[in-house]
Amino acid sequence: MIIKFLGTGTSQGIPVLGCTCATCSSEDARDKRLRTSAYVEFEGLRILIDTGPDLRQQLISNHIFDLDAILFTHEHNDHTAGLDDVRPINFLQQKSIPAYGLDRVMKDLKVRYNYIFGQNHYPGSPKVEAHIIDPLQSFAIRNVVIQPLQIIHSDLPILGFRIGRMAYITDVSFIPQETAIQLNDLDVLVISALQFHPHHAHFSLNETLAAASLIGAKNTYLIHMSHSMGPVAEWTKLLPSGVFAAHDGLTLTV
Numbered sequence: 001m002i003i004k005f006l007g008t009g010t011s012q013g014i015p016v017l018g019c020t021c022a023t024c025s026s027e028d029a030r031d032k033r034l035r036t037s038a039y040v041e042f043e044g045l046r047i048l049i050d051t052g053p054d055l056r057q058q059l060i061s062n063h064i065f066d067l068d069a070i071l072f073t074h075e076h077n078d079h080t081a082g083l084d085d086v087r088p089i090n091f092l093q094q095k096s097i098p099a100y101g102l103d104r105v106m107k108d109l110k111v112r113y114n115y116i117f118g119q120n121h122y123p124g125s126p127k128v129e130a131h132i133i134d135p136l137q138s139f140a141i142r143n144v145v146i147q148p149l150q151i152i153h154s155d156l157p158i159l160g161f162r163i164g165r166m167a168y169i170t171d172v173s174f175i176p177q178e179t180a181i182q183l184n185d186l187d188v189l190v191i192s193a194l195q196f197h198p199h200h201a202h203f204s205l206n207e208t209l210a211a212a213s214l215i216g217a218k219n220t221y222l223i224h225m226s227h228s229m230g231p232v233a234e235w236t237k238l239l240p241s242g243v244f245a246a247h248d249g250l251t252l253t254v
Contacts, residue, residue, distance in 0.1 A: 005223065006039055008225060010033075029247070030248075035052035038223075048064075051086065084113070101130075135148045154201035166187065167191075188218070221244050221246040
């Protein structure tokens, strides 16, 4: 399995527009964070997780020109606003791309992207096929089995995904016990850690570290980090063994 971190920042990205804090002013490339998204290759399948507003830049920077499927964690703008940017991939592949998400999420996308999903498909617009996920059932794309992971983001039920021995969880504020059971025997856990102090809709760093300790993956990579964390070279000194701060462009081979 290959995992590419296309973006590891929050909804505002880093640097935040107009901010001059130490993180936003940092010259360390690891402190330049686009909106959170990831690319996974497994058993010949090429999967994009979320299509945030920086997608075009992310695909070009990471030389990703082929996709077999899109997985949506939830409908928030920082995870869906770049959907139109898959259009050149349609042109290159000469086929549509299947997209998978909760029923609520796909209904939201069909409203926002009526020109893609509506009956009167606009000529030249992206070709994306909507597939509804049952959050309690695994599903297969070709020969790859994907397990949806039910998590909570504030008061909104959203999804993470388990693919093989890797689990991807973003924007999490609570992991139900039933989901925690599905996170056994992982080589890699990817999970969000917004900031040091508590937040109503996201795990703080301490909450993420506590969850990671209970899950017990061999290695844990943090994503969706805000500028309030400070420059990465400083706060990562606090991380326990086996826990790492992901950064844009980081590629893992599992």
